[in-house]
Amino acid sequence: MTFLKKYGYYFLLFGVISDLLTPYILGIFYPKINQMTTVISVFGDVDSPVRQAFFIWSVLSGLLFVLAIPAVYYLFKDTSRSMAVILALAIGFYGVGDCIFTGVFSIDTKQATWTLSTWIHNIGSGLGYAGFILFPFFLMLLYKKQKETKYQQLYLLLSIISFSVAGFYGFARMPAFNHFPILNQLGFWQRVSFLFNYLPMMVFSVGQIKNERQKSAKVN
DSSP states (O other), rough: OOHHHHHHHHHHHHHHHEEEEEEEEHHTTTTOOTTSOGGGGGGGSOOOOHHHHHHHHHHHHHHHHHHHHHHHHHHTTOOOOHHHHHHHHHHHHHHIIIIHHHHHHHOTTTOOOOOOOHHHHHHHHHHHHHHHHHHHHHHHHHHHTTTOOHHHHHHHHHHHHHHHHHHHHHHHHHHTOOOOSTTTOOHHHHHHHHHHHHHHHHHHHHHHHHHHHHHHHOOO
């Protein structure tokens, strides 16, 4: 556990980078896919030429997020144990639901109705995305409790941006709106939304790594 508490922020950062790069690197080996219109889950479709690589990559990314949980929890447990648990669960939901589940349970775009695998995939992805998007909001509440105004304002801003972009992604998924120009680029809006969801985790993990290094330097 000491190892995870010490290196958890590295796992979180590597998880973010790994998951962020997934569609772009796998896209090199799947040239027929349109990144602007196609959602990332299609890389794991039963007929995808990179299905196995997507499975392995998604599971590894998910495990990196899960390994980050102890460090995040112990950082905030003295501020609020219940909110620290919620923040940790937000990361866990994303790591398990939107990474591991989407890698293990493939979708089948040729099926007119959802298969069991598609149901599990989409439910896991939905729960994971919920944790993903709420992460900066819970982080903001914890820093508010700590009276860390600078960080409170930072994560409030990142949370607002994340929610706003997610709104456009939501409209792009709705049949009533996704025929309009720009909103008909579902893959684009998913990737933009994910980028602004990754950003708070990246800022947080880099900040904590710097803090840990400063503490170690003072001790030495």
